[in-house]
Amino acid sequence: MSYAEVRELQSALHTASDIVFGLQATPTDEESEQILDALRRALNLAHSLAGVHGGTGCAEHPRGAIDPLYGDAEDPLPPGYGKCLLCNDRRRRAGTQRHARV
Incomplete structure (x- = not known):
């Protein structure tokens, strides 16, 4: 994992943490989506640690x-x-475009 990827992982985790700790009550739909997006980004980056060739196998x-x-x-x-x-x-x-033309 490169330095830039480590920084991006840290950023995603900090973003999620900042939103959660800033909540005053039940999160709004927008806040929930922001938390989920940041956590998904962090999870995807963490998955990339899985191997030398990356975690996608692609x-x-x-x-x-x-x-x-x-x-x-x-x-x-x-x-x-x-x-x-x-x-x-x-x-x-x-697949969506193929079906949309029919």
Whole structure:
């Protein structure tokens, strides 16, 4: 993990922490989304620590973001999808555009 990635991980964790410690009551929907986004970013960065070639197992984006839906038992990914968020997003968009034209 490079220095820049460590700083980004620290930033994501600090962002989530700042929002949580600044709460006065039940968080608003916007605050909840901000917390979730910061924690997802931190989790994806932490996943990238998994190996030398990155946590995605993707040849194109070995150090890319991990798809947060990967391994979700409630909503598993379709066959052919992997851990790479960038590739999975591209597949999702291609599928959406194909169906939208029909």
